[in-house]
Amino acid sequence: MRLSQTLKSTSRSTLVVGALIGTLALTGCAQHQQPTTLYERMGGQPTIDAVVENLLYRIADDEEVVSYFANSNIDLFAASLAIQLCDVSDGPCQYDGPPMDRAHQTMGITDAHFNRVVEYLDAAMVEEGVPLAARNDMLGRLAPMYEDVMRLQ
Numbered sequence: 001m002r003l004s005q006t007l008k009s010t011s012r013s014t015l016v017v018g019a020l021i022g023t024l025a026l027t028g029c030a031q032h033q034q035p036t037t038l039y040e041r042m043g044g045q046p047t048i049d050a051v052v053e054n055l056l057y058r059i060a061d062d063e064e065v066v067s068y069f070a071n072s073n074i075d076l077f078a079a080s081l082a083i084q085l086c087d088v089s090d091g092p093c094q095y096d097g098p099p100m101d102r103a104h105q106t107m108g109i110t111d112a113h114f115n116r117v118v119e120y121l122d123a124a125m126v127e128e129g130v131p132l133a134a135r136n137d138m139l140g141r142l143a144p145m146y147e148d149v150m151r152l153q
């Protein structure tokens with residue numbers, strides 16, 4: 001093979017390799033466009049709204065837990081919780097309701113009932129198709145609120 005031919009074929013393979021690297025780089029970029037925030041991994045606002053509604057049915061079916069809501073406006077509670085879950089999961093919302101200790105003060109919430117509400121929330125996420133990792137992430141972000149919810153019981 002003459003030198004000019006060698007050079008030609010070398011530059012052709014350089015082009016092919018370059019194109020391959022470019023393709024891989026683009027594929028890499030496409031991967032970065034996958035959902036990143038917990039809010040997106042949850043399925044966005046439609047899923048969060050469905051989770052809140054699902055949770056309401058579970059609370060309604062539990063005589064002990066529903067009694068805490070006897071004097072509450074359930075629509076306001078649902079709207080406020082949906083905003084809070086959106087905010088906590090880095091979605092485009094800002095929770096501006098009362099702090100968790102004041103929102104739950106002197107309700108007499110017990111550990112058992114707290115745990116039950118968390119279980120209902122997890123079950124609601126399962127039923128609404130939230131993936132395991134996102135569910136655990138959400139529960140992990142809510143767990144530190146235990147102290148606040150229980151502070152003024």
Ligand code: HEM
Pocket residue numbers: 065068069071072073076077080081084097098103104109113114115117142143145146149
């Ligand atoms: C991490 C756990 C919890 C979170 C994140 C949470 C979140 C919230 C939020 C965002 C509100 C609405 C506040 C407002 O805008 O006024 C609320 C209200 C309420 N929560 Fe919770 N909550 C939790 C646990 C519980 C538990 C365990 C109970 C009872 C067993 C409970 C009972 C209530 C009631 C009755 C209200 C309505 C208060 C009212 O009518 O003003 N919550 N909660």
